[in-house]
Amino acid sequence: MNKLIYLFSFLFLWSIHVNIQAQNDKLEIYMVDGDLLQNGVELLSFAHFASARPILTDTLLLKNTSDEVLNIKVRKNEIQVVNGTFNVFRALAQDVPAAEYITPNVWELAPGEMLPSDAYFLGNYFHQGQIGTSTFVYSFLTIGAEGQIVDSVYVTYHFLNNSVTPLDQNDQMFLNKETLVTGEPDVLVSYPVKLFNHNMDSIAMRVEKEVINMEDGHEVYFSFGGEEYESSFDFSSEEGYYIQSMDTLFGENCFTAFFKANGIDGNTELTKVSYIFFNKEEEADQSVITLVFNPSAVGFSELKEYDISSVYPNPTKDVFSIKHNLSSGVSSVLKVYNSLGSLVAIKEMNHQQLLSTFSISDWEEGIYYISIEIDGKPIGTEKLIKE
Known part of the structure; x- marks a missing residue:
């Protein structure tokens, strides 16, 4: 039986650009035993390395918590896939093959209704004996009258086919x-x-x-x-x-x-x-x-070898900016770490612009660390407070 560990992360998906929105208060994701899953939860599913059997997700159900009929689809996003492996899933009584990414038909879910048992979600990851970790995001989408995505809730599954995990x-x-x-x-x-x-x-x-x-x-x-x-x-x-x-x-x-x-x-x-x-x-x-x-909090503006300003405004609610005069031949990348030190976002800096501005309105409040890498070498790091 697969061993599952629940990991909660609010910024990871922002860093991988899968364009998924925040909790919409219309849909909830449940395990079959009735446990409510937090929107954006990260789940791990382990193989036993020597086994050739596919690795499975949990069986999940949806509940419409709104007072209106919702049209639902389910979409898969491939974040990291080990070469030679693939994923298929079943949702809303529809099978989605590895080469497809979304259920073809919508499912109507009445106000207050839970999906029937035959419309469950289940993902199968075929590791093919390849060693490594593959990551997929499964989004449960609310579809508007014109077919556009209105809202979503989601889970992330990491499928591990190795022996030891740090x-x-x-x-x-x-x-x-x-x-x-x-x-x-x-x-x-x-x-x-x-x-x-x-x-x-x-x-x-x-x-x-x-x-x-x-x-x-x-x-x-x-x-x-x-x-x-x-x-x-x-x-x-x-x-x-x-x-x-x-x-x-x-x-x-x-x-x-x-x-x-x-x-x-x-x-x-x-x-x-x-x-x-x-x-x-x-x-x-x-x-x-x-x-x-x-080893210290030396700011970008204090680095004599580089023409980079400090992060401003700081604290901030919506955006932050950095002034810079970078050579055209260098690669410049801005990285964002949360208060635990985890990398949560990566952005390229355009050397043709003298000012880079970044929107953070959807970040959680708290302390972040902004770092810059020049040609792959990390330089100074500054603390940013999101109000």
């Missing part, structure tokens, strides 16, 4: 995502990562450290399996460290990344490191996390 300290999966780690220039920063083995067998895991970018004077190293590996080591022990089936490794024997800024806080470039967790017996069976270390 989790943060809140038990949320990394999903190969990038994470910003903040700290002080003179303080050792440690970042622990849990490892969950959802395979039916114990797995001997190893770790590879891959430095993508390093600020002069910074230092990174890690510990795993109770052993600390100095900055000169890129791999953990060849013997690997065993994680038992359906067990989560944490604590002193688990993985911890360490970062020492050694008092250097100029942020000319931020240090960026990927850590690859791989099966000793099958190296393709792996998961990756990427950490960007920011």
